[in-house]
Amino acid sequence: MKPAPAPPAPHWLLAELTYRCPLHCAFCYNPLHYDAVRHELTTAEWIDVLRQARALGAVQLGLSGGEPLMRDDLEELVAEARRLGFYSNLITSGVGLTEARIAALRRAGLDHIQLSFQDSTRELNDFLSSTRTFELKLKVAKLIKQYDYPMVMNCVLHRYNLPHVDKIIEMALELGAEYLELANTQYYGWAMKNREQLMPTLAQVREAERVVAGYRERIGERCRLLFVVPDYFEDRPKACMNGWGQVFLGVAPDGVALPCHNARDLPGLDLPNVRDQPLAAIWRDSRAFNVYRGDGWMREPCRSCDEKARDLGGCRCQAFMLAGDATAADPVCAKSPHRHEVDRVIAFAAGRAREEQPILFRTNANSRIMKPRT
Amino acid sequence: MMTTPIPANPVVNRRFRLQWEAAQDSHVLLYPEGMVKLNASAGEILACCDGVRSIDEIVATLEAKFQTAGLRGDIAHFLAYASQQKWIV
Numbered sequence: 001m002k003p004a005p006a007p008p009a010p011h012w013l014l015a016e017l018t019y020r021c022p023l024h025c026a027f028c029y030n031p032l033h034y035d036a037v038r039h040e041l042t043t044a045e046w047i048d049v050l051r052q053a054r055a056l057g058a059v060q061l062g063l064s065g066g067e068p069l070m071r072d073d074l075e076e077l078v079a080e081a082r083r084l085g086f087y088s089n090l091i092t093s094g095v096g097l098t099e100a101r102i103a104a105l106r107r108a109g110l111d112h113i114q115l116s117f118q119d120s121t122r123e124l125n126d127f128l129s130s131t132r133t134f135e136l137k138l139k140v141a142k143l144i145k146q147y148d149y150p151m152v153m154n155c156v157l158h159r160y161n162l163p164h165v166d167k168i169i170e171m172a173l174e175l176g177a178e179y180l181e182l183a184n185t186q187y188y189g190w191a192m193k194n195r196e197q198l199m200p201t202l203a204q205v206r207e208a209e210r211v212v213a214g215y216r217e218r219i220g221e222r223c224r225l226l227f228v229v230p231d232y233f234e235d236r237p238k239a240c241m242n243g244w245g246q247v248f249l250g251v252a253p254d255g256v257a258l259p260c261h262n263a264r265d266l267p268g269l270d271l272p273n274v275r276d277q278p279l280a281a282i283w284r285d286s287r288a289f290n291v292y293r294g295d296g297w298m299r300e301p302c303r304s305c306d307e308k309a310r311d312l313g314g315c316r317c318q319a320f321m322l323a324g325d326a327t328a329a330d331p332v333c334a335k336s337p338h339r340h341e342v343d344r345v346i347a348f349a350a351g352r353a354r355e356e357q358p359i360l361f362r363t364n365a366n367s368r369i370m371k372p373r374t
Numbered sequence: 375m376m377t378t379p380i381p382a383n384p385v386v387n388r389r390f391r392l393q394w395e396a397a398q399d400s401h402v403l404l405y406p407e408g409m410v411k412l413n414a415s416a417g418e419i420l421a422c423c424d425g426v427r428s429i430d431e432i433v434a435t436l437e438a439k440f441q442t443a444g445l446r447g448d449i450a451h452f453l454a455y456a457s458q459q460k461w462i463v
């Protein structure tokens with residue numbers, strides 16, 4: 001076997017500071033058993049992770065979770081990130097972002113805040129997050145502008161809010177958003193559990209696409225609208241993570257290093273922990289970061305596919321969830337022998353009545369009844 | 375083709391952060407969740423865009439630094455592009 005070429009530097013460090021979250025979103029990608037994950041990294045341990053990642057060449061830092069504002073050392077971590085030369089992105093629901101904290105984060109050198117919304121209406125926002133947070137988010141959006149941050153809004157889309165994507169865009173414009181990510185639900189973690197409930201119909205997706213295109217034409221550069229068609233409705237998979245172990249390095253609250261957000265749910269990876277090994281060894285040498293690097297792991301139909309360099313076989317987690325094999329082609333691909341699994345879900349979405357199955361909210365109590373993968 | 379006017383005293387747009395990246399061996403522009411890797415001359419020019427120096431002064435600075443002449447055309451061409459990209463204002 002010839003030695004693999006040295007991997008590129010990780011560009012993006014995602015620090016999932018905590019799984020604690022005041023929201024209970026039905027489409028959260030966090031692991032179902034998050035409540036069993038205890039012993040969060042300490043401030044000193046996170047600072048060490050930041051230093052090591054920066055030395056590896058990481059430059060973009062995502063501060064996420066859960067809700068990263070649940071950590072009261074966030075300001076300290078941001079200050080260290082700034083000293084190290086990271087560009088730091090806070091990915092937040094806005095809950096806990098008081099004026100005192102945003103001022104402190106600004107002083108510490110935070111570069112950017114991405115604020116999530118669940119919907120443009122109070123009713124749906126609060127229902128889908130199972131909280132009363134809508135008014136608070138409006139206040140936070142104003143604070144973000146006041147502290148001269150680029151205003152990046154994110155709204156996760158599914159069949160409940162796709163029909164009023166126009167209202168979501170209007171709200172973003174009213175709040176002065178410079179970017180609006182209309183992120184169609186990706187079916188992992190809690191979202192996978194609620195897939196039958198959240199999956200839109202093809203007609204909803206196409207209509208939303210049309211509405212977004214209309215707005216793009218009208219508003220020009222005032223606000224950049226990002227809308228990605230959910231991959232279930234495409235016939236080729238996404239180039240997941242821009243390639244396994246190429247760009248993305250995630251660190252979970254307990255120090256587990258992740259080649260993708262949902263790697264915890266893949267079997268047999270033996271995920272390394274930053275508490276046990278240097279980050280450089282994890283990134284370069286660990287089995288978990290090498291197992292799907294490049295294309296040596298591929299089977300047919302990917303192995304001989306002339307498009308494999310473009311989509312890299314798609315998403316390993318989706319292959320595992322839908323085809324039962326993490327080395328299979330992503331079943332979203334029309335060339336996959338498991339594509340019928342995806343079509344079945346879409347057909348079900350088109351035919352179903354609305355309230356057959358209750359949504360399972362992401363709560364600590366619900367998490368406790370989920371079995372962790374061992 | 376529509377051309378964007380070059381600001382008289384260009385400064386890097388506050389929406390971007392210009393910094394030297396040792397891992398890339400180049401200057402980069404950082405922005406929310408993204409990065410533009412700059413070639414050597416683009417990095418040198420942007421590093422001069424401090425909101426104080428005029429175009430003449432930027433040209434003089436770089437011609438002195440690299441002990442050469444006749445950079446004005448290239449610099450103006452790049453600054454027009456940078457302005458169009460909103461890297462400078």
